[in-house]
Amino acid sequence: MLERILVNGLVTSGTYAVLAVGFSLIFGVAKIFNMAHTALYMITAFLIFVGTNQLGFPYALSAVVSVGATIGFGLICYALLFDRVKVHQTAVMIISLAVAMLGQEILLLTLSGHYRGIAPFVTGSIDILGVAVLYQHLFTVLGCLATLFGLWALLTKTNLGKAIRAVAQDSETANLMGINVSRVCLITMGISAGLAAVAAVVAAPLEPLHPGMWMLPLTMILAAVVLGGLGSIKGSVFGAIILGFAETIVVTAVPGGSFLRGAVSLAAMVLVLIARPEGLFGVVFEEERL
Amino acid sequence: MRNFRCQIKKFVIASFVMLISVTAGSASADQTIKIGVIGPMRYITGEHIWTACSIAAEEINKSGGIAIKGKRYNIELAKADSNEFSSLSDAISAMERLITENKVDFLIGIQFSEAALALQEVMADYKKIWLSPGSSHEEQCLRVAKNYDRYKYFFRCGPPNTIFAGRIAAHELMMTIEKVREELGIEKPKVALFRQTGLWAEANMKNSLKDVPKSEFTTVGEWVVSITASDVTAEMSAIKAARPHIIFSMVSGPVGITMSKAWGELKIPATLIGANIAGMSSPHWQATNGMCDYEATMNGIGRVEITEKTIPFYDKVLERTKQNPLYATVDSYDAVYVIKDAVERAGTLETDAVIAALEKTDYRGAMGRISFYPKGHKWPHDLKCGPGYVTWVATQWRDGNAGRKGL
Numbered sequence: 001m002l003e004r005i006l007v008n009g010l011v012t013s014g015t016y017a018v019l020a021v022g023f024s025l026i027f028g029v030a031k032i033f034n035m036a037h038t039a040l041y042m043i044t045a046f047l048i049f050v051g052t053n054q055l056g057f058p059y060a061l062s063a064v065v066s067v068g069a070t071i072g073f074g075l076i077c078y079a080l081l082f083d084r085v086k087v088h089q090t091a092v093m094i095i096s097l098a099v100a101m102l103g104q105e106i107l108l109l110t111l112s113g114h115y116r117g118i119a120p121f122v123t124g125s126i127d128i129l130g131v132a133v134l135y136q137h138l139f140t141v142l143g144c145l146a147t148l149f150g151l152w153a154l155l156t157k158t159n160l161g162k163a164i165r166a167v168a169q170d171s172e173t174a175n176l177m178g179i180n181v182s183r184v185c186l187i188t189m190g191i192s193a194g195l196a197a198v199a200a201v202v203a204a205p206l207e208p209l210h211p212g213m214w215m216l217p218l219t220m221i222l223a224a225v226v227l228g229g230l231g232s233i234k235g236s237v238f239g240a241i242i243l244g245f246a247e248t249i250v251v252t253a254v255p256g257g258s259f260l261r262g263a264v265s266l267a268a269m270v271l272v273l274i275a276r277p278e279g280l281f282g283v284v285f286e287e288e289r290l
Numbered sequence: 291m292r293n294f295r296c297q298i299k300k301f302v303i304a305s306f307v308m309l310i311s312v313t314a315g316s317a318s319a320d321q322t323i324k325i326g327v328i329g330p331m332r333y334i335t336g337e338h339i340w341t342a343c344s345i346a347a348e349e350i351n352k353s354g355g356i357a358i359k360g361k362r363y364n365i366e367l368a369k370a371d372s373n374e375f376s377s378l379s380d381a382i383s384a385m386e387r388l389i390t391e392n393k394v395d396f397l398i399g400i401q402f403s404e405a406a407l408a409l410q411e412v413m414a415d416y417k418k419i420w421l422s423p424g425s426s427h428e429e430q431c432l433r434v435a436k437n438y439d440r441y442k443y444f445f446r447c448g449p450p451n452t453i454f455a456g457r458i459a460a461h462e463l464m465m466t467i468e469k470v471r472e473e474l475g476i477e478k479p480k481v482a483l484f485r486q487t488g489l490w491a492e493a494n495m496k497n498s499l500k501d502v503p504k505s506e507f508t509t510v511g512e513w514v515v516s517i518t519a520s521d522v523t524a525e526m527s528a529i530k531a532a533r534p535h536i537i538f539s540m541v542s543g544p545v546g547i548t549m550s551k552a553w554g555e556l557k558i559p560a561t562l563i564g565a566n567i568a569g570m571s572s573p574h575w576q577a578t579n580g581m582c583d584y585e586a587t588m589n590g591i592g593r594v595e596i597t598e599k600t601i602p603f604y605d606k607v608l609e610r611t612k613q614n615p616l617y618a619t620v621d622s623y624d625a626v627y628v629i630k631d632a633v634e635r636a637g638t639l640e641t642d643a644v645i646a647a648l649e650k651t652d653y654r655g656a657m658g659r660i661s662f663y664p665k666g667h668k669w670p671h672d673l674k675c676g677p678g679y680v681t682w683v684a685t686q687w688r689d690g691n692a693g694r695k696g697l
Contacts, residue, residue, distance in 0.1 A: 004531070008524040053576065113333035113375075115547050115568060117577040125556055132527045132556045207520035208547040208577050212375075216518060251524040258525055259487040259516040 003129035005245070005252050011137045013244025014144030015203040019217055020224040020236035021151060022195030028168045028231035030185040032082050033093045038214040038221065039100035040193050044070045044200035045209050046107060049118050059121055067197040074193025078186060086185075100214055107211040120205040136205055143202030147195065148237065154191075155233075164188055168231070220262070227269045229279030238280055242268060322366045323356055323639070325626065326388030328381070328399035328409075329618075331371035334571050335401045335424060338611070338619040343367055343398055345606055346626035356630050359637050365626065368392035374405035381405045382412055389416045395639060396421070398447075398625045401618060403427035403490060414440045419644060421447040421628065423621030426490065428452055431669035438665055442645055445662055445671045447628060448621030449590055450682060452490060454675040456497020458588050458682045459565055463498060463538055465684075466563050466586075467506050470535050478505075482534035482560065483512040484525070484541070484549065491540040494565060498538070510534045517543035526552035529560075539564035547577045554581025562586070563684075572613035575690050586686040590617025590657060594683060599656040614692055617657075617682075624655030 023037045044066045051062025077099055085091040120136040127133070155161035166174040167184045175181045207213065221236075224243050228235025246265035251258040272280065327343045329336035347365040355362045370388045373380035381400070388394050389412070397413065400406045401424035410433060413420045420443055422430070428451040434441040450458060463481070470479040483499075485491040510532040513525045522545060529537060537560050541549055546568030553562050566587045568574055574582055593604045593614070603623055607615040615623075628651055633639060636647035649671070653660045658680040663672050673680055685692055 004524070004527060008527070011523070012521070108332045112337070113330070114573045115544055115577045116573065117547065117551065117579050119579045120555070123555070130531075132530055134523060134552075134555050136555070137523065206523070206548075206551075208544045208551075210544060213520070216520060248524055252528060255511050255513045255525065255528060257514065259514050259519070261519075262516065 004131045005248050007128055007131045007133050007137075008252070009241075009245040009248040010141050011133075011244075012247055013241040014141045015199055016217070016220055016224050016240035016244050017237045018144045018147050018195055018199040018202075020221040020228070020240045021148065021233050022192040022199070023221050024225050024228070024231060024233050024236040025151075025164075025195070026188055026192035027225070028233070029164055029188040030078075030082070030086055030167075031089060031092075032078075032086055032096075032189070033089055034082070034096045034192070035093055035218065036077065036096040036100040036103070037192070037196055038218040039103045040070050040074055040196035041200045041204075041217065042107075042209075042211070042214040043073065043103055044197040045118065045204035045213070046111065048200065048204060049116055049209055052118060053116070059119070063201045067194060067201060070197035070200075071190050071193045074196075075186060075190050078189040082189070083182070083185070100218075104211045104214065111211075113211060116209040118205045118209065121202075134206075140202045140206065143198070147198050147202075151191075151195070151233075160184075160187065164191075216262075220265075223266055223269045227272055227279055229282030232279070232281040235279055235281030239269075242272075321355075321361065321363050323363045323396070323629075323633070324366050324368060324392060324394040325629065326368045326370060326385070326392055326394035326397045326399075327622075328370045328372050328384055328388060328397060329424070330374050330401060331369065332373075333375065334573065334613075335616060335618050336371065336399075338607075338613075338616050339399050339401075339423060339622045340367075340369055341607060341611055342615070342619045342622035343626055345603070345610070346623045350626065350630055356633055358633060358639070365630075368394055370399075372400060372405060374400065374402050378405055378408050381409060385409050385412045386416075389418055394418070396629050398423060398622055398629075400424055403430070406430055410441060410444055413443050417443060417641060419443045419445070419629075419641060419648070421445050421625040423447050423625050424449070424618040426451050426455060428669055428672070431663070431672040434670045435668065438670065442665075442671070443641070445628075445648055446673050447625040447660065448657060448673055448680065449617045450675040450680065451669065451672055452493040453497055455565070455588070455682075456494050457501050458675075459494060459498040459538075459540070460501035462563055462586070462588050462684050463502055463536070464506070466536055466561060467502075470561070474535070476535060479507050479535040480510050480533065481507045481536045481538050482510050482529045482532055484515070484529065484537055484539045484564075485512070486515055486517045486519075486541045486543060486545050488517060488542075490542060495538075495540045498540075498564075507536075515541075515545055515549075517541075517545055519545045519548060521552075522548045523552045523556070526556055526558065530556055530558045534560045536560055537562045537564075539566055541565070542567040544568065547574065550574065550582040550585050551578045552581075553585070554578065554583065564588070569687070570616050570685070570692065572692065574692065575687065580690065582687045583689065584687060586684055589683055589685040589692075591615050591620040592683045592685040596658050596683065597654050597656060599654070603656040620655075620657045624653070624657055624660055627655060628653050628660055 026032050047066035048062045051057040122135040125132045125134045163179050163184050171181050224239035225236050228239030243265040246268045247261040250261045250264045329339040351364045355364045370384035372384050397420040403425040406425035426449045485495045546566040562585045569587045570589050631653050632647035636643040661674045
């Protein structure tokens, strides 16, 4: 049983982590509470579907084009909508929610509400520690780990990363130091949208595609982000791991109650927040951010 | 001045001609029976309910329409999107719009039992006859039994209610147990139970297991998942570890896709049967990337001669939509004909007379022999199910086709 929890827990946590990190990043830098984050995930998934199933492109090409298109869409949303109202966080939340719902309705109108699927990048399964693991799941875990590592390298080893962290810590001082804050925020939005798109590339083949598919992961990543501490990337990863494993433990240990997986992991979040209201890695001082 | 008079004359003549045309138009509208078609129109079930009603209306109109005391009436359909998956109040508004604005004479449609229960109140308030082709909860007809005068307008034209559906699934399970016993020599096959949350699945699973003797099989466990679970690989790998011979499922939502997908991807050496509503429709193959191959599910229609009308109807839907019909498709198609049959027998459009005629329905449709339980029965106005009436079929996915060959 432990082996199964370990393997399946990693898969669930990995996807949540990539999504949560993207959400946390743009919040940490530009204070944008982007409720359309998982809608970007959904848009990428549908673009890949159109590319592979309707236009007949190979998966890799469809994935690259879809990620590019999603980043472009994210940047347009930022420039035309979020940037103009970003000082009013509630307005940003509502506008981003409207963007997500608009995306859902457009998909319903153009592609209808049929359930669809993307063929897995790799098919078949392998036995690890006596547990049958899909190759696609392995691909998802490795893809998520590579993405998180890439993001860490970007934030810690490059000038752009330093600029992003500087803006996240104190945007006014960063501005005085000659950093173009608006540009950094725009780039961060692009990275955040890219992370949602990459999550779709590695994880969307695992689930049915439908225009409402953005809602459930949104709840889970919000929980992961709040659990880890708003704006903390490290916290988001840990939040995602805790929620992913809590879900898997419920499914494996209580098969008759596996529908409670979401509720139990959210209850775990509540318990942590009671003990530590700012979240596991919550930002008490601004310089701790990121 | 003369020119002005001439223009006035022309205006008067033109107005007169227009008035005559409008009057003539309303005269021909008197020869129309309006049926309101309501369903989740942006989803497959709604699309199919509409397609089925359109096919039936075209066929009836082509063959001379509905005859009432020597007069011929054409069927005119009005469409309304219930949006019932997102909002019950949208469904209520849609039905009210059909009744008050489109002024329909009859109603056909709805998939979700929850929506059907809410809409029964609208139907009762407006006293409008409604044939439901999609929802299965027995409460709808229990209401007719409890308060006949208020709810007598409701008739279930399919699917079988949850009690009957349970029995149908039990037959499917028993058939599979016998096959495993016969071909693999396993006396007491092991069965994994997999269902989603919710009244429908819980009741169906319970009713099915009640009808199969416990001595026939061993249960290795029951897995209950959320209707919207986006990945059930963890559950399915646990099932694989339990080594069952049969996986008996009861799912109606998108979880049916994830279940079939995980079953195929993990190559679980157990036959997947039961009721998978998503698995009844053509897009299931694409949605699961073909992983549903050999999955079997109970179904309202397959390309088999349930009656002489089944295969022609099946082929017509296939030709028009490039998809095989669903249970709600054949139920809706037959519902239009049931209305025609009842109205012609009643000889009037008067509501109580048509209800009385509907109660005496004995119509051979594409899904089987259609008849409703009478007033005084436990489930008045529910579809009669069982040998000689509607029994449903089981269909299996093979090489991209579902139900082209029924089991």
